[in-house]
Amino acid sequence: MGTFVPSKWLNSYKPALLQVHHDLAKYHEMGRFILPGSDDSRDLDAALFHEQQAAELGIKEAVVTMANIYLQRSRDVLANITVDVSNQHRDCVYSVMWCEFKNC
Numbered sequence: 005m006g007t008f009v010p011s012k013w014l015n016s017y018k019p020a021l022l023q024v025h026h027d028l029a030k031y032h033e034m035g036r037f038i039l040p041g042s043d044d045s046r047d048l049d050a051a052l053f054h055e056q057q058a059a060e061l062g063i064k065e066a067v068v069t070m071a072n073i074y075l076q077r078s079r080d081v082l083a084n085i086t087v088d089v090s091n092q093h094r095d096c097v098y099s100v101m102w103c104e105f106k107n108c
Contacts, residue, residue: 025058026066033082052085 031037032051052073058066065081072079074089 022058022061022063025054025061026063029054029058029066030081033084048082048085051082052087055082 029051032047032054035046037047037050038045055066055069055073059070069079069081073082073085073087076086
């Protein structure tokens with residue numbers, strides 16, 4: 005049987021739980037999950053996945069980062085990630101993410 009978690013408890017920790025994806029994106033970008041002695045490079049695919057999840061969950065810094073990725077603007081987080089998008093897609097993504105950021 006699963007453990008019952010009161011919604012009052014869950015709601016008090018919700019902001020921290022949502023922040024986890026954004027933090028995981030940063031850790032993947034830094035290479036924090038590479039095993040010692042491994043030749044693997046940073047897992048930028050995992051970093052992008054976690055940043056997308058954080059943006060979808062409403063973490064404002066992640067929303068801005070994802071908008072900047074799609075707009076191919078400079079940014080502090082996930083600076084080396086690029087995505088191939090059309091101008092139409094880029095404009096649509098920017099509009100949606102900006103609206104979410106401004107709580108439209």
